[in-house]
């Protein structure tokens with residue numbers, strides 16, 4: 001018997017970096033997915049196969065001994081067969097670019113937890129999310145859990161460090177154009193860079209955080225009123241604050257300029273320094289915005305907000 005599950009990628013729409021210091025952020029999941037297929041095998045081994053490689057290991061190894069981006073899957077499979085006389089084979093199929101800040105590892109953990117544990121028993125979304133966050137901690141110890149949460153439940157949500165997550169019930173029909181700089185980015189080093197900025201410019205950082213807080217509250221109203229053009233303007237404003245924090249660079253600025261000139265607004269998504277930018281459009285200027293990025297040789301694709309979240313088959 002095979003068990004299959006898929007989970008979506010995510011985009012941080014507003015509030016990255018400031019969220020680390022208590023400002024509210026807005027995230028959404030998008031219709032690019034990772035699909036995980038799990039199956040019991042007679043040999044007591046854990047075998048994982050994906051386009052980034054293969055991992056075949058005996059169960060009960062310490063997670064600290066494993067040096068592979070596939071280790072969250074090992075963690076989950078090992079936990080699932082703890083008291084079972086079976087092995088597991090896992091196949092991963094992904095439409096999500098890797099290492100681009102679009103949450104591919106969280107989607108892996110959520111779809112992995114669902115596909116693997118469903119081989120043995122019925123399991124709720126809440127428990128899948130808990131297992132996925134545990135698995136993600138094997139690679140990002142300090143994960144806030146926001147990415148796993150949005151890709152489990154889907155849609156748009158607010159996230160605040162102290163009070164957690166709140167789903168936004170509206171289902172707007174935005175088109176997002178996501179362009180990948182293909183510059184590798186490290187969330188950790190960008191978060192450290194912002195910390196340095198904050199320590200050197202205490203007053204300015206305090207002012208920027210207040211401005212960002214106000215901007216996020218304005219956006220939440222605009223989402224309810226479905227005022228896409230105004231939301232685009234807020235994205236451009238948010239990008240200015242991110243520029244001030246020092247997480248942009250010439251290439252990202254060039255990409256954002258293309259997005260801002262052809263759509264309602266554009267900004268970095270995630271930690272910056274590389275990774276992706278996104279532009280906000282609707283059907284009317286979707287093709288034009290895509291063409292502008294492509295004409296400038298940028299890897300890009302269009303995405304819509306996903307309102308399904310985790311899917312199991």
Ligand code: PMV
Nearest residue numbers: 016017019101187270271272
């Ligand atoms: O890892 P990314 O690129 O999705 O960005 C993480 C978002 C930050 O706000 C920069 C860090 C965080 O932990 O919230």
